[in-house]
Amino acid sequence: MTLIHEAALMISLRYATSSAWTETVLTDFDAFLLDHAGAEKKASGMAMSMALHYADKPDIVSAMIDLSIEELDHFREVVKLMTARGLRLQKDARDAYVNQLRQQLRNGRAHYFLDRLLVGGIIEARGAERFGLIAEALPPGSLKDFYRDITRSEDRHRDLFVKLAANYFDQSEITRRVDELLDFEAMLVRGLPHRPALH
Numbered sequence: 001m002t003l004i005h006e007a008a009l010m011i012s013l014r015y016a017t018s019s020a021w022t023e024t025v026l027t028d029f030d031a032f033l034l035d036h037a038g039a040e041k042k043a044s045g046m047a048m049s050m051a052l053h054y055a056d057k058p059d060i061v062s063a064m065i066d067l068s069i070e071e072l073d074h075f076r077e078v079v080k081l082m083t084a085r086g087l088r089l090q091k092d093a094r095d096a097y098v099n100q101l102r103q104q105l106r107n108g109r110a111h112y113f114l115d116r117l118l119v120g121g122i123i124e125a126r127g128a129e130r131f132g133l134i135a136e137a138l139p140p141g142s143l144k145d146f147y148r149d150i151t152r153s154e155d156r157h158r159d160l161f162v163k164l165a166a167n168y169f170d171q172s173e174i175t176r177r178v179d180e181l182l183d184f185e186a187m188l189v190r191g192l193p194h195r196p197a198l199h
């Protein structure tokens with residue numbers, strides 16, 4: 001089994017988003033695009049802050065700079081879609097999902113590092129799941145193709161975080177922590193109200 005397949009199996013979400021969420025998004029796709037743009041911009045910023053925080057680790061620096069650029073590229077694409085619809089950028093909205101996941105980061109340099117990578121991977125996995133649902137639900141056309149591409153990209157990002165974690169931590173430690181975080185994430189997502197937003 002290749003490492004990528006192992007990564008995909010390792011972060012296997014434990015709550016499947018319901019079709020009610022997809023329907024909520026499709027009823028106000030403009031609002032969803034505004035939120036999506038914000039999510040990409042924050043993902044880019046988070047990757048850049050990680051590159052700076054782990055400046056002593058060349059693999060992290062290089063991967064996070066690449067990731068930051070790719071997320072910023074997604075941001076640019078979403079803003080293009082917004083502009084075409086006459087929508088204007090908005091200030092960042094609070095993301096309860098991301099904030100609560102980040103509260104799970106443990107103290108201590110090694111624990112914090114592992115948790116940041118794994119939480120990063122889980123956020124990417126949830127993004128991939130939900131963008132995939134949107135792609136599936138949209139009628140054939142360029143918007144559907146865009147969300148298909150985004151889904152593939154976020155899937156790759158999930159795998160990237162797991163791969164980076166494996167450069168520093170034992171498989172057993174990763175598995176144990178992923179298990180805890182996935183349980184928390186499932187409980188968290190289940191409790192969030194459906195909004196025309198990624199989370």
Ligand SMILES: [Fe+2]
Nearest residue numbers: 040043071074
């Ligand atoms: Fe992205």
Ligand SMILES: [Fe+2]
Nearest residue numbers: 043124154157
């Ligand atoms: Fe991503």
